[in-house]
Amino acid sequence: MTTEVERLSLNIEIGGMPIRVYTTDFGFLNLLQNRYAGFVTDSDRAEIEFDVELQQARVADPDADVEVSYHFGRWSLRRGDFLAEWEPDVRRGWIRQTANPYSIDAVLRIVHTLVLAQQGGFLLHSASAIRNGKAFLFAGVSEAGKTTISRLAPPDVTLLTDEISYIRGCGDEYVAFGTPFTGELAKLGENVSAPISTLYLLAKGKENRIDPIAPGEATRSLLSNLLFFAKDEELVQAIFHSAFEFVSRVPVMRLTFVPDARVWELIG
């Protein structure tokens, strides 16, 4: 006698790229629906499909280094708490993990970086927000002020993310998309997009001011804040050249700020 197991799915669309996730676990499906609220669509279109195979809880280290490699037409993604494979040609893959939202979140981030790298885009360690129809990015390492500046945003500002920005080339301009990838603010970005006006490199200081940055420093800072995991020469080349293209088209400035709401008087 065989038992038919119901196959459940949902579409998680980030940066205009829908990824369909299949599971047989209703509780896990609910967990994903809550985790990605605002980014779950009912579209039939999916650019990639993942089967999630849930495993029993085991000792795992989510802080272990991520390993991303490509062999024989297949990407392999591995960390202490998950194992995943993805075949770009057939747009399908699988993820093995326990029933938690963090592992699949890491897989989605990695997959988006791989797809974006081939399209001239990237994920960037930065907060981003829309004001007056234009997007502004605020990049910096941990403690640079990404969450602080997001928290200080006035009501007319739409927050795209306080942690990881999604950037895609679109014609002659670059567009920032909202992401569900959160930092300390733990608040999902809005699922909207806008052309990028300026990338600000954050620095905390005793006054609010904006200073120009030489192109070389701008490019180095951008490269140091990019999220990229794969040891793949072609993609490293692609993302390297994307950073130069971005700096040639988008103004990059240093934003020194005092942590209070007046900093937003300089933005937009």
Place this chain on the structure above:
Amino acid sequence: MSKLYMARNPRAAARSLDGEMMIMSGRDSTLFTLNKTATILWQSADGATPLEEIVEKKICAEFEVEPIRALADAEALARELADHEILHISEAPITQQNRTAGEKR
């Protein structure tokens, strides 16, 4: 002392911006910003010209630097870039053929 030859790895990402040469290792994503002398070495790394000759004709001729010191610095840099697979180095001239053979090993 044996001669040292250098050849740029075409799989390293390199770009010049406002006179600054930046190179990223395709293997480990390490980013290098080269100064003027290092940029000369990179641009002269054709696989055929010995490092000693590059240093003598292109670095010592342009910068006030002691030849022995300049060669030692150049060799150290070449070996560091080779460690990141940005340059190929060899004690024999480097052709496309032997570069490919080396990569296959």
